[in-house]
Amino acid sequence: MDIIKEIEIKGFKSIENQTLNLGQLNIFIGTNGAGKSNFLEALAMISASAEGGIDYKKLSSRGARLSSPEILRSSFRNVERKNYFELAIKMQDFYYNFKLNTNKESLSYFSEKLLKNNKKIAGRSRAGATLFKESIPKITQNRSIISIIQNYEGSHNNIINKLSEFAIFSPSTPILRGVASDNSFQEPLGLYGGGLAKALTDILNNNSRHELQRFFHLLDWFQSIGVTDQINTDIAPEQSILGNILVTYKDKFMKTNFNDLYAYDVSEGALYILFVLVLLIHENTPDIFAVDNIDNTLNPGLVRELMNQIVDILKKHPEKQVFLTTHNPTALDSIDLFDPNHRLFVVARNEAGKTEFKQIKPPQGTTKEEWEEKYYGLKLSEIWLSGAIGGLPKGF
Structure with a gap:
C-alpha cells in the first residue's frame, strides 16, 4: 500500500522528538492543546514540500494554521532552541527528510534527502544539491528538491503526487448549508465543507453511488438524497444561497407533497455525515487526508456508527490512509487493536510540556480473548x- 508508514518529527511546535509507526486508519485522542493538530500540521508541511x-x-x-x-x-524552558525543525517520512520504499530554517x-x-531502497535519489546540503548522483544548479532556499525530481520519470512521482494531495478537513455547518463561502478553494470538496453539492452530483453520476446507501443506515428517517438547482425562494432563508445547486433530502415521515428539504433545512449532523462519506468515496478526493474532530456535531451513537462505516470503506480501499482526531470516546469502539491497519495514539504533554504519542496496543503475544478478559469485555x-x-485531563 502507498501509505505513510512512519513519520519522524523533531523540534516542531510542541513536538521535540517523536517517531510514529502509522497504519491505514490512525486515530488521535487527548486533551485540548496536547498536540494533535500539531501532528496534522507536520503532515501538511511534508505535503507542501512534496508539492515543491x-x-x-x-x-x-x-488546512494548516498560518502561524509566524x-x-x-x-521552544522549551532549559532546552537550547535550534534554528530549524526536522521532518521525515517513510512511504513504501521511499524515505524523505528535510530540515527547515x-x-x-x-x-x-x-x-x-530522498532515498529509495536506502539509495539516494536526490539531496541538498550546504555543499550543494545532487540528483541521481549528479550535481545540479543551486536551487533557491525556499524551493524543495522535489520540484526538480518531478520533471523526471519514475515511480517516485506517483508517491510524491499522492503525498502532495494531503489536506486537513474541518467542515463548518454554515458552509455545508450553502450560506457561507469556503475560501480554501479545494476541489472537489473544500476543506471547510464547500463543494458538497457538486461532489455529490459526481457520485450520483458514476459507479460509486451505491456507497451512498451507507447514509441511510446512519440516518434512516431520510428517503433519498440528491441535488437541485430549483431553489424555492418562497421558503429560502434570509441568508444568501451561494452557488447554483444545493443538496436536497426527502424525509420519509413527511407528507409526500411536502417532504423536500434543502441543505439549510436539515440537521447539521446529516450534512456532516454526508460530507465525510463523500470525502471517502469520491474518486478525486485525496487518498491521504485528515479530519480534525471526526465527532463534530454528532450524537455519540452516530459517531460510533459513522466510524463503523469508515472502517468498512477503508477495507475496500487499501490505497487510502486516514488521520482522525476526536474527543468522543465512542469513536474508538470501531478500532480493532489486533488489526495491523489500525492505530490508536494517546497524545499528551509531559512534565516539560513536550508532546508525546503513545500507541495503544496489546502486549506482545496477547490474544484478543486475553485482552478482553483483562478489561472484562469493556469497549475501548x-x-x-x-x-x-x-x-484525559488530570484529576478526571
Missing part, C-alpha cells in the same frame, strides 16, 4: 473513560 516548497499559500490550501515562521520551532519572516531549506470507549490509557 513550503509557503503560506500551500499550507493554507492544506518562528512559532513552528519548538525559520526566522521572523521566512522559511528556507537547510537540508533535504469505556477503557478510555476509566483512565486506563490516559488522554
Whole structure:
C-alpha cells in the first residue's frame, strides 16, 4: 500500500522528538492543546514540500494554521532552541527528510534527502544539491528538491503526487448549508465543507453511488438524497444561497407533497455525515487526508456508527490512509487493536510540556480473548473513560 508508514518529527511546535509507526486508519485522542493538530500540521508541511516548497499559500490550501515562521520551532524552558525543525517520512520504499530554517519572516531549506531502497535519489546540503548522483544548479532556499525530481520519470512521482494531495478537513455547518463561502478553494470538496453539492452530483453520476446507501443506515428517517438547482425562494432563508445547486433530502415521515428539504433545512449532523462519506468515496478526493474532530456535531451513537462505516470503506480501499482526531470516546469502539491497519495514539504533554504519542496496543503475544478478559469485555470507549490509557485531563 502507498501509505505513510512512519513519520519522524523533531523540534516542531510542541513536538521535540517523536517517531510514529502509522497504519491505514490512525486515530488521535487527548486533551485540548496536547498536540494533535500539531501532528496534522507536520503532515501538511511534508505535503507542501512534496508539492515543491513550503509557503503560506500551500499550507493554507492544506488546512494548516498560518502561524509566524518562528512559532513552528519548538521552544522549551532549559532546552537550547535550534534554528530549524526536522521532518521525515517513510512511504513504501521511499524515505524523505528535510530540515527547515525559520526566522521572523521566512522559511528556507537547510537540508533535504530522498532515498529509495536506502539509495539516494536526490539531496541538498550546504555543499550543494545532487540528483541521481549528479550535481545540479543551486536551487533557491525556499524551493524543495522535489520540484526538480518531478520533471523526471519514475515511480517516485506517483508517491510524491499522492503525498502532495494531503489536506486537513474541518467542515463548518454554515458552509455545508450553502450560506457561507469556503475560501480554501479545494476541489472537489473544500476543506471547510464547500463543494458538497457538486461532489455529490459526481457520485450520483458514476459507479460509486451505491456507497451512498451507507447514509441511510446512519440516518434512516431520510428517503433519498440528491441535488437541485430549483431553489424555492418562497421558503429560502434570509441568508444568501451561494452557488447554483444545493443538496436536497426527502424525509420519509413527511407528507409526500411536502417532504423536500434543502441543505439549510436539515440537521447539521446529516450534512456532516454526508460530507465525510463523500470525502471517502469520491474518486478525486485525496487518498491521504485528515479530519480534525471526526465527532463534530454528532450524537455519540452516530459517531460510533459513522466510524463503523469508515472502517468498512477503508477495507475496500487499501490505497487510502486516514488521520482522525476526536474527543468522543465512542469513536474508538470501531478500532480493532489486533488489526495491523489500525492505530490508536494517546497524545499528551509531559512534565516539560513536550508532546508525546503513545500507541495503544496489546502486549506482545496477547490474544484478543486475553485482552478482553483483562478489561472484562469493556469497549475501548469505556477503557478510555476509566483512565486506563490516559488522554484525559488530570484529576478526571
